[in-house]
Amino acid sequence: MMNETEVQTDTPVIEVNHVGTRFGTAVVHEDVSLTIYPGEVFAIAGGNGSGKSTLLREIVGLQLPASGTIRLFGKDSARLGEGNAQDIYRRFGVMFQQGGLFSSLTLAENVAIPLKEHTNLQPELIREIVALKIASVGLPMDSATKYPSELSGGMRRRAALARAIVMDPELLFLDEPTAGLDPIIAAGFDELVLQLKGLLGLTVVMITHDLDTLWRVADRVAVLGNGKVLGIGTMLELAELSDPIIYEYLHGPRGRAAQSQYGT
Amino acid sequence: MIEHSPSVEARICIIGDSMIQCEGSWTISNLAALDHVLHTFHWPVVSELVWDTMKITAMDTGGAVLLHRTLTKLRNEGRRVSVQGLRPDFGELLQMVSSNWSRIDAVKASKSRALSQFEQWVSQKVRQTVTAMAFVGECTVEVFRAITNPSLIRWRAMFHSLELDGFLALPITGLLAFLMGVVIAYQGAEQLQRFGANIFVVDLVGISFLREIGPLIVAILVAGRSGSAYAAEFGTMKVTEEFDAIRTLGLSPIQLLVLPRVCGLVIAVPLLTVYADVLGVFGGALVAFNRLDLSLTEFLSRFEEWVALRHFLIGIGKAPFFAMIIAVVGCYQGFQIRGNVDDVGLRTTISVVQSIFLVIVFDAMCSIVFSWWNI
Numbered sequence: 001m002m003n004e005t006e007v008q009t010d011t012p013v014i015e016v017n018h019v020g021t022r023f024g025t026a027v028v029h030e031d032v033s034l035t036i037y038p039g040e041v042f043a044i045a046g047g048n049g050s051g052k053s054t055l056l057r058e059i060v061g062l063q064l065p066a067s068g069t070i071r072l073f074g075k076d077s078a079r080l081g082e083g084n085a086q087d088i089y090r091r092f093g094v095m096f097q098q099g100g101l102f103s104s105l106t107l108a109e110n111v112a113i114p115l116k117e118h119t120n121l122q123p124e125l126i127r128e129i130v131a132l133k134i135a136s137v138g139l140p141m142d143s144a145t146k147y148p149s150e151l152s153g154g155m156r157r158r159a160a161l162a163r164a165i166v167m168d169p170e171l172l173f174l175d176e177p178t179a180g181l182d183p184i185i186a187a188g189f190d191e192l193v194l195q196l197k198g199l200l201g202l203t204v205v206m207i208t209h210d211l212d213t214l215w216r217v218a219d220r221v222a223v224l225g226n227g228k229v230l231g232i233g234t235m236l237e238l239a240e241l242s243d244p245i246i247y248e249y250l251h252g253p254r255g256r257a258a259q260s261q262y263g264t
Numbered sequence: 265m266i267e268h269s270p271s272v273e274a275r276i277c278i279i280g281d282s283m284i285q286c287e288g289s290w291t292i293s294n295l296a297a298l299d300h301v302l303h304t305f306h307w308p309v310v311s312e313l314v315w316d317t318m319k320i321t322a323m324d325t326g327g328a329v330l331l332h333r334t335l336t337k338l339r340n341e342g343r344r345v346s347v348q349g350l351r352p353d354f355g356e357l358l359q360m361v362s363s364n365w366s367r368i369d370a371v372k373a374s375k376s377r378a379l380s381q382f383e384q385w386v387s388q389k390v391r392q393t394v395t396a397m398a399f400v401g402e403c404t405v406e407v408f409r410a411i412t413n414p415s416l417i418r419w420r421a422m423f424h425s426l427e428l429d430g431f432l433a434l435p436i437t438g439l440l441a442f443l444m445g446v447v448i449a450y451q452g453a454e455q456l457q458r459f460g461a462n463i464f465v466v467d468l469v470g471i472s473f474l475r476e477i478g479p480l481i482v483a484i485l486v487a488g489r490s491g492s493a494y495a496a497e498f499g500t501m502k503v504t505e506e507f508d509a510i511r512t513l514g515l516s517p518i519q520l521l522v523l524p525r526v527c528g529l530v531i532a533v534p535l536l537t538v539y540a541d542v543l544g545v546f547g548g549a550l551v552a553f554n555r556l557d558l559s560l561t562e563f564l565s566r567f568e569e570w571v572a573l574r575h576f577l578i579g580i581g582k583a584p585f586f587a588m589i590i591a592v593v594g595c596y597q598g599f600q601i602r603g604n605v606d607d608v609g610l611r612t613t614i615s616v617v618q619s620i621f622l623v624i625v626f627d628a629m630c631s632i633v634f635s636w637w638n639i
Contacts, residue, residue: 115292119293121292121296125295125326129326131364131367132329132361132368136325136360136364141368168325
């Protein structure tokens with residue numbers, strides 16, 4: 001686990017300042033602020049529709065907030081595509097909820113895309129790095145030549161992770177990494193994230209409402225609700241808070257089970 | 265740990281006889297240059313090499329791959345290679361690479377052979393033919409079920425299809441037919457004028473339009489408008505699991521979705537053909553009046569006298585078959601989509617190309633048969 005005070009002295013990787021988001025008349029974020037530091041596994045939690053995925057899309061510049069600013073590596077997220085865009089884009093990887101794999105390409109080709117587009121490495125070396133990444137996310141090698149439609153949901157998720165980390169980014173975004181996976185594979189995924197973090201020194205920002213993952217993997221957690229950050233801190237700190245939504249979130253029957261397993 | 269500034273280059277040099285010194289940041293941005301250096305490096309001809317990696321300041325997976333690959337190559341050449349001074353975290357990375365290396369080799373070796381590609385191609389074609397025939401068979405069964413039990417016919421869906429594929433196609437079909445009539449008459453007028461055979465423009469436009477061009481124009485338009493829409497629509501429904509829902513509710517997707525569209529088109533296309541015939545011939549008459557001084561009355565009386573009814577009937581008679589081909593091909597291609605995004609685009613394209621192809625083949629066969637029968 002990260003030492004809080006030591007982490008805080010670093011310059012933040014992500015700063016979200018008073019972000020507000022509206023879809024028509026529906027308010028998704030009223031006022032959301034949070035700061036993420038290098039080297040930590042930061043989880044954004046919250047119920048369905050609390051705007052977790054929207055916040056992630058705003059951080060990586062896919063969507064513009066109605067108000068407030070977001071800085072990614074000190075650069076305004078709304079302007080990521082301007083200037084030396086490639087330098088920013090190769091510093092982070094995103095694993096989307098549905099994988100976002102290109103269905104016309106095989107798994108290996110999918111994983112190779114960032115290398116092919118952003119570097120001038122020899123094909124031989126690209127193949128080796130790609131194969132290594134495929135192996136390191138725990139996919140069997142014979143799946144490398146398969147197309148995304150031929151893979152199971154869990155394999156697609158792993159393949160998307162392999163593509164997200166193929167450039168060894170500093171920052172990795174995971175959108176619901178364990179949703180829809182069976183408990184064994186989900187637990188394996190948690191271990192994988194921890195292992196990669198240890199090996200590559202990643203900063204990980206994950207969106208999840210998997211309580212096991214929150215207890216097992218996350219250094220700090222922000223709980224979104226009612227358009228605001230309801231609470232932010234380690235899981236143990238959050239468990240102490242009296243906010244009714246957080247309390248219900250963490251102390252429901254599933255929350256208690258997860259806490260008794262990891263939270264002691 | 266991972267340094268991303270490309271200014272710190274990755275370097276390698278020889279110190280003394282057998283010491284290789286590595287420096288700098290062995291990260292992806294520097295790898296291309298480093299890879300080139302390593303490939304062309306003259307390794308000292310000694311049996312034991314020591315790699316000093318103390319000065320490597322940053323390393324990522326790519327760097328570890330390159331280091332491991334080079335070390336393995338040197339070891340395979342019979343040298344003893346040892347590594348010293350590697351930072352523990354880089355050591356872990358290298359360990360991860362080497363423990364996965366055997367699996368990498370397996371991938372590189374498995375390339376598909378030409379023969380197996382041919383086998384796949386053949387088996388794929390055979391499978392396609394079988395599924396296409398199964399689909400047509402299933403449709404036929406459903407048609408007979410609907411005939412024996414008319415309450416199964418989905419009237420609402422059929423009228424919806426009639427509106428969407430028939431009524432809403434009127435403007436574009438009319439415009440195109442009119443323009444085709446104009447074009448044919450214009451081209452004909454040039455030639456006929458030279459022989460003073462102006463009046464034959466009526467036969468030219470009338471027969472060619474009623475018999476061939478009218479139905480074909482409509483069929484091609486409908487294939488582009490409706491056949492492709494069926495494929496794309498069904499494909500998307502497949503992706504959103506609507507087909508599975510229909511089946512598990514005990515309903516037949518063919519009866520629910522395919523038959524109304526086939527019936528709708530079978531009614532709409534002949535009607536559209538009549539409409540296209542009228543506008544096409546009108547276009548021809550307009551040009552005849554303009555270019556060949558043939559009044560509308562003259563045109564129509566000649567038309568009545570010389571353009572036999574059978575031409576109209578043959579054209580109209582082909583239209584329902586065209587409609588069936590287009591609807592069945594479009595629906596079939598839509599059914600073949602397997603929850604895959606680029607499949608939707610591919611199948612939509614195939615549905616248009618295939619239905620137009622089949623329509624023209626069918627038309628050609630009709631021409632041959634009719635010429636045997638002298639009609």
